[in-house]
Amino acid sequence: MGILSSLLGNAGVVDAEKLATQYGQLLVDGETIEVGFKVFRDTFIFTETRLIIINVQGMTGRKSEYLSIPYSKVTKFSIETAGHFDLDAELKIWIGSEEAPLQKKFNKKVNIYDVQKVLASHLLK
Numbered sequence: 520m521g522i523l524s525s526l527l528g529n530a531g532v533v534d535a536e537k538l539a540t541q542y543g544q545l546l547v548d549g550e551t552i553e554v555g556f557k558v559f560r561d562t563f564i565f566t567e568t569r570l571i572i573i574n575v576q577g578m579t580g581r582k583s584e585y586l587s588i589p590y591s592k593v594t595k596f597s598i599e600t601a602g603h604f605d606l607d608a609e610l611k612i613w614i615g616s617e618e619a620p621l622q623k624k625f626n627k628k629v630n631i632y633d634v635q636k637v638l639a640s641h642l643l644k
Contacts, residue, residue: 531629533557538564545571545585554637558625565637570612572623588614588621590641596620598635601627610634 533555539546542564546552556563560575570593574584592615599609608631611620625631 531556531558531625532633533562538562542571542573545587556625556629556634558623558629561623563623563634565641567641570638570641572621586621588612593638593642596635596638596642598631600631610638612638 535552535554538552538555542552542562545564546566550566550568553565553567555565560580562573564571564573569590570588572586572588574586576582576584594613594615596610596612597620599611601608607624607626608629610623610625610631613620625634
């Protein structure tokens with residue numbers, strides 16, 4: 520996929536092999552990681568079938584939540600770019616019939632346009 524190869528080397532993008540080593544137990548047989556983004560302590564992993572969000576919790580970071588979102592359940596999404604005073608960009612994803620979106624903030628290390636491009640490439644097929 521051309522989009523994925525153009526993202527490699529960008530700040531915040533995590534090597535798929537490194538993610539597979541660390542989070543391979545989350546994958547089903549035949550599923551592969553295409554690209555991942557590290558955001559603060561959280562990680563976004565894009566596979567060919569779903570988005571996996573790893574939310575590291577607690578002061579020690581020992582507790583983690585693993586949220587799996589099949590692309591077929593995403594109804595819409597939006598991005599909000601960082602401004603001069605608001606240094607974080609934001610991604611909102613609406614899942615199924617939920618009224619409230621899942622919201623995640625991204626620091627300047629991650630290009631929010633890259634994240635939306637990968638998500639759009641899966642949703643707009």
